[in-house]
Amino acid sequence: MPTYQAPLRDFQFILDEMLNIYEQQHLEGFEQVDADLVDAIFQGMADFATKIMLPLNSSGDAQGCKIEDGQVTTPQGFQQAYKQFVEDGWATLTCDPEYGGQGLPEVVGTFVTEIQAATNMAFAMYPGLTHGAYSAIHAHGSAKLKRKYLPKLVSGEWTGTMNLTESHAGTDLALLRTKAEPCGEDVFAISGEKIFISSGDHDLAENIIHLVLARLPGAPSGVKGISLFAVPKFWVNEDGSLGENTGVQASALEHKMGIHGNSTCVMVFDGAKGELVGEAHQGLRAMFTMMNQARLGVGMQGLAQSDISYQNALAYAQDRLQGRALSGVQQPKLVADPILVHGDVRRMLLAQKSFNEGARALVGQQALWIDQAERHQDKALRQQASLLAALFTPVVKGFITDQGFKACVDAQQVFGGHGYVHEWGMEQFVRDARIAMIYEGTNGVQALDLVGRKIMGDQGAALMTWAEQAKQFIEESRTEPQMEKYSQTLIKNLGDLEKATQYLAKHAPSKPDVLGSASMAYMQLLGITSLTLMWARMAKLALRALASQTQEHDFYQSKLKTADFYMSYWAIQTRGLVVQIESSAEQICEYDAALF
Amino acid sequence: MPTYQAPLRDFQFILDEMLNIYEQQHLEGFEQVDADLVDAIFQGMADFATKIMLPLNSSGDAQGCKIEDGQVTTPQGFQQAYKQFVEDGWATLTCDPEYGGQGLPEVVGTFVTEIQAATNMAFAMYPGLTHGAYSAIHAHGSAKLKRKYLPKLVSGEWTGTMNLTESHAGTDLALLRTKAEPCGEDVFAISGEKIFISSGDHDLAENIIHLVLARLPGAPSGVKGISLFAVPKFWVNEDGSLGENTGVQASALEHKMGIHGNSTCVMVFDGAKGELVGEAHQGLRAMFTMMNQARLGVGMQGLAQSDISYQNALAYAQDRLQGRALSGVQQPKLVADPILVHGDVRRMLLAQKSFNEGARALVGQQALWIDQAERHQDKALRQQASLLAALFTPVVKGFITDQGFKACVDAQQVFGGHGYVHEWGMEQFVRDARIAMIYEGTNGVQALDLVGRKIMGDQGAALMTWAEQAKQFIEESRTEPQMEKYSQTLIKNLGDLEKATQYLAKHAPSKPDVLGSASMAYMQLLGITSLTLMWARMAKLALRALASQTQEHDFYQSKLKTADFYMSYWAIQTRGLVVQIESSAEQICEYDAALF
Incomplete structure (x- = not known):
């Protein structure tokens, strides 16, 4: 049975020493955040996760979910664990205090989800999807919808889902066919079938709020005619009491390779009653505004599984x-x-360790950018953070889940x-x-988003903004001779990134398909380079700590040596x-399709 | 439900056009081999595999094997399919005619097993393990043992297993504890527990011949004290009739990630009656002599799964x-x-295609070396082939299964x-x-075998022999200007291989552990370089065919363009x-163990 130690010291190192989050008082919501509170939260989550969630990981996998008459049951122990999860308030951390949340920043919340996704990824997906539904309604819903749904989604008493995919429309949502017909004041009847719906139905909560993409009558074709609806499993009356099933039902469970403890469903909407979230025909845009956060969550799953x-x-x-040992017996008594x-x-172990700790730093940075984009008082900084978060969203999702999976395969090999x-x-x-690597946009889609929208789409402006920060770091490190080797490696990586970007800029205008065929290598290139910067920053902190203090020598020495390994193996x-x-x-691009 | 087309044209291309096997009349056993016969065998296997084996692949995975009172049952349909397999003579192809085999060369047999391993890897393992047991007894057993066991192993009426691993002794067989006590004339009582025993027990055959590694009383410790025994499930009487269970039983089935249709068992030997195969204390050596063939078989599984x-x-x-398409709509009507x-x-698809076809050529070459090592009339050539087969055994097993797995992951991603x-x-x-990637020696063990025994062990002699052949090919291609680019790439690859080999030679004497830490990269390096040679050879054949004939233009054009892709992506x-x-x-090597 696997064991797990939440990497609490590493969280502190990233949040306190590298990102200095306790000095970000100019960020709304950070005022009441201090190290004691955050450490207590991490410790609490670590206790809950190792005692309650981890023991259910293997049994949940073995038992899986069951479906009978459209009602799904989760594996043994999930109900009790989820009840405890809600009672302990774990669902509320980063939610809006107006609806019962604790208003903590994303940069704290993201490491809480690392612990969850490491110990029981399938279980963690129930609150994970709920948070997605919360965010969609919070960002786009009317005041009435918010009052109706948010408090119970925040507490976790109700859970949420995202219903996008149809069997013929996965990556290409333009093809989706689910329909929404007006059937009363602000009420619509949704009809269609959705597949691969995580947490689609289950026995953990008294209600499930499905966010559903569908087309209104006369809607434009393609992605411009898609609207977003909230369809509860049971209708919510004015007084908050629950009415009848609205007409939505899980028709089957998907039989999957893994995450058996999560109920991935085929959902049938048979004129199911729902309400519009946001403007008509603006559904896809509404989904996109939550994408940075959702993809950060999936990237975190890659890291979490890699770490455990x-x-x-x-x-x-x-x-x-x-x-x-080839060099001779090391343990003669054994x-x-x-x-x-x-x-x-x-x-294999060093490749994993250096990847995990570097990726964790990048994820922390990304979460802070998301916080800054939403909460920073300075508009220019807000915009810059928004630009950087958008740039790194596909990297965090695609690069980290790709390498995280490979790390799991290597760990299995050991x-x-x-x-x-x-x-x-x-x-x-x-x-x-x-x-x-597949859901929330396949990694191929991430790579294309990166080179297409994020790099070519703004003529490299976001990339240059980030590269400037890297160059500034190099400049600031000139006074420290021990930093020279890290800076040199970073300069080489940035040079390679520039070459690749120039290649795209040169060839894409005449051969746009080149963007696709170069995209995966480009995403890896930016991923590795960004981790080189992270490791250079961490090496600098480690060097200073080793020079100025005698405590925790091994922790900082490990950081420094792992940075060195990263430079020699990954960079x-x-x-x-x-x-x-x-x-x-x-x-x-040019390979003749007939010759495959 | 997956479909499959056996790559019959590719087999012809490799056997006839690249390896010229029908001109190898100086190889014993090749005299009666002609293209018509071989094509008919491949076609027959393809028919059997696609009609009988492939439909049982998914259902076998879903049902798995069951155990009750020590008797294992295979998934529905396996019994009937195996009966047919035996009746059609598929088990006998490469076996010795003296015991009912058809005496076909390995280079033909290996592609027959590709079809089997592609369509139903779990099923194919039953005859696969039987062939291993056949080979061990054929190579090391007494005349009496051969008469007793080989005819029914050759026909497939009985199956075989290899019992090496114990829970504390996997890679390190020196640690194994299973005991063998003399208990009568030429009979030994074997006691111990073996794990991960493929095809350990099942309902496909009336008897199962277990080859078991165990220690005789007073045997030297370590690997020098291990002997090999043949322990039948049911004792075989002098008249060939079956007696009682000898004292061996499956105590449990392993619960595995995959190959559910194969019965991987924990086997308990409780004073089970068996006979010595070969000399006392020479068991490991006996196993090693079959290793080239067994590891070729596993490499083939990697290729086969990658291809389907x-x-x-x-x-x-x-x-x-x-x-x-980024370049604009390609199919306006869709x-x-x-x-x-x-x-x-x-x-992803081109990476797979170019890998698969290159690996198939390498596997063909390797099988021919194994044939030549055993059957060539010229002793010097026999020795050279033996050297090359030993050199490439870890590459075929380790490199092909690593990349084959990655190809399966990419195909899933599509x-x-x-x-x-x-x-x-x-x-x-x-x-x-x-x-x-794990069994028959983990790929890490393969990589270490390569750099330790096969490269450093003979001061690079085998590698130089192979590199000379590559250089000779380059020399012979000078008259064909279109071959220039392939030769140039090959020269670069050989140069890189030389640099890496020099690195090992320089550092290993003072830091032997470097061999281990460089081993995986080195194995990939030799794997890629050897496929570069294969693709250069195939490109040459394709160029000639395109210049001289008008038939099958697409086949040769595809070979040529795929060679180009290989050079630009893999090489x-x-x-x-x-x-x-x-x-x-x-x-x-130097990373402090305390800092992990």
């Missing part, structure tokens, strides 16, 4: 005795050396044959982590990615 | 309509373009959300392919691997 995989692989490598002595085991059987839990991490990969783009992107 | 994944992903990409227009989908649900079958390929990766070794290998 790493923790268990490391423990196994320290414990499992097989063979001897029948064999622990497999941590073997070079390829170390390589276990040898034991990694392939359920008992040790490692193969579940691989199966669960796999979905994060060197940018050159190859540029070469790949330059040598293969055109060929990929 | 590719075939289905391509079909889906041609069929699935979502979005429009609601959207097929997703094959999108650059990243094409990138399907978006549909890739994550059972219904389309893509996620099963990922789960099934995953084991090939360019060797530089980055050398940089990785040079910059990170020492750090990996």
Whole structure:
């Protein structure tokens, strides 16, 4: 059975030492945030997650959800755990105090969700989707809708879902067919079938609020004719009491590779009663405004699964005795050396560790940008943060879930044959982590969003803004000779990024398809380069701490050595990615479809 | 439900045009092999596999095996299919005619197993393990043992297993504890527990012959004290009739990530009666002599799963309509373009196609080396082939299963959300392919075998032999100007390989652990370089065919363009691997274990 230690010290390092969040008093909502409060929240979540959520991860996977007469039941223990989750107020953290939330910033909330997604990703998706529905109604709903739905979504007494996909319309929402017909004052009858609906139906809450994309009569075709509706499972009367089922039902559970504890449903809307959220035909735009946050959440799943995989692989490598070190016996009293002595085991573990800690720093930075974009008093800084958050949204989602999955596969590999059987839990991490590369926009879609909208769409303005920050960091580090090597690596990475960007700028006008064929390598390039900056920043902090204090020597020494490993293993990969783009992107577009 | 087309034309291309196997009359057993016979065998296997094995792949995965009172039952349909498999003689192809086999060369047999492993990997493992047991007894058993066991193993009426792993002894067989006590003339009582035993017990055959590693009384400790025994499930009397259970039983089924249709068992030997195979204490050596063949079989599983994944992903990409090409609408009459227009989908598919066809050529070459090592009339050539087969054994197993798994993951990605649900079958390929990176020696063990035994162990002699062949090919291609670019790429790859080898030679004497930390990158480097040679050879054949004939233009054009893609996407990766070794290998060894 896997174990888990929430990386609380790393959270402190990122929030306090790297991002200085307790000095961001100019951010609305940060006033009452202090280190004691935040540490207590993390500790509380860590306790809850390791005691309640983690033990249900494997059993939830084995049992899965069941459906009978359109009513879904979750695995044993989920009901009780969810009840406790709600009672302890875990659903409310980052929500608006006006509706019962605690108003905490995203940068705190994001690490709370890391703990949840690490210990039980399938379970964490119930509050996760609820938060998405909360955000949609909060951002776009009328005052009436907000009063009706938000308090119970904030508390977690009701849960939420996002109903976008139809069997013929996944990535391409322009094709969706679900209809909405007016059927009374501000009420619409929704008809259609949606697939892959996470937390679609279950037995955890007394009501479920489905956010549904559908077309109004006479709506323009394509994405400009899509509206967003709130369709509750049970109608909510004026007095707050629950009425009848509105006409929505789960018709089946999807049979999935993983996340078995989450009830992924086929949902049938049979003239189901719902209300419009926001303006007619503006549904897709409404969904898009929540995308940064939702994709951050999925990127976090990739990191979370990678981290719990790493923790268990490391423990196994320290414990499992097989063979001897090539350099000679390390543990003569034991029948064999622990497999941590073997070079390829170390390589896999260091690749995971350096990726995880770098990605965690990037995720923290991204969450802070999202907070700043919403809450910063300075409009110019707000706009800049918004630009950077938009730029890094596909990187956080696509790059982190891709590499996070690979890390889970490597961690499984450390276990040898034991990694392939359920008992040790490692193969579940691989199966669960796999979905994060697919949902909330496949990683191919992320890569295309990056090169298309985020890079070419603004002629590289956002990228230049970010690169300027990196260059400023290099400039500020000149006085510290030990920083020279990190700065040099960062300069090389930025140079490679520039080359790749120039390649796109040069070829895209005449051959737009090049953008697609270069997109994945480009996303990796920006991902690796951004982690190089994160590691350079962390190395700088570690160097200072090691020079000025004697406490926690191992923590800072580990940071410094892991930064060095990152530079020598990950950062060197940018050159190859540029070469790949330059040598293969055109060929990929031009390959004759008949010759596949 | 996935579909499959056996790549019969590609088999012909490799066997006839590239390897010229029908001109290898100096190889014993090849005399009666002609193209008509071989094509008929492939066609027959393709028919059987697509009609009988493929339909049982998904249902076998869903049902899995069951155990009751120590008796395992296989999924519905497996019994009937296996009966047919035996009746049609598919088990006998490459076996010794003296025991009822057809004596076909490995180079033919290997592509027969590709078809099996593609359509139903779990099912194919029953005859696959049987072949391993056949080979062990054939190579090391006494005349009496051979007479007793081989005819029924060759026909497939009985099946076989390999019992190596114990829970504390996986990679490190020195630690194994299973005991063998003499208990009569040439009979031993075997006691111990073995885990992860593929095809350990089942209902497909009337008897199962377990090959078991165990220690005799007073045996030296470590690997020098391990002997190999044949323990039948039911004792075989002098007259060939079956007696009682010898004392071996499956105590449990392993609960695995995939290959559910294969009965992976925990086996308990409770004083089970068995006979010694080969000399006492020479058991590990006996196992090692079959390793090239067994690891070729596992490498083939990686390729086979990758190929069926590719075939289905391509079909889906041609069929699935979502979005429009960046360069403008391609199919104005359809609601959207097929997703094959999108650059990243094409990138994934081309990466798979170019890998698969290159790997298939390498596997063919490797199988021919194994044949030549066993059957060539010229002793010097036999030795050279043996050297090359040993060198490429870890590459075929480790590199092909690693990349084959990644290809399955990419193919699943092409399907978006549909890739994550059972219904389309893509996620099963990922789960099934995953084991090939682990069993028959983890890929980390393969990489270490490569750099340790195969490269440093003979001071690079085998590698130089192979590199000479590559250089000779370059030399012979000088007269063909169109070959220049392929030769140039190959020269670059060989240069990178040389740099990496020099790095190992320089650092290993003082820091042996460097071998381990550089091993995986080195294995990839040799894998990619060897496929560059394969693709250069195939490009040469395609160029000639395109110049001299008008038939099958698309087939040869596809080969040529795929070779070009390989050069621009895969072959360019060797530089980055050398940089990785040079910059990170020492750090990996020196990273303080306390700082993980």
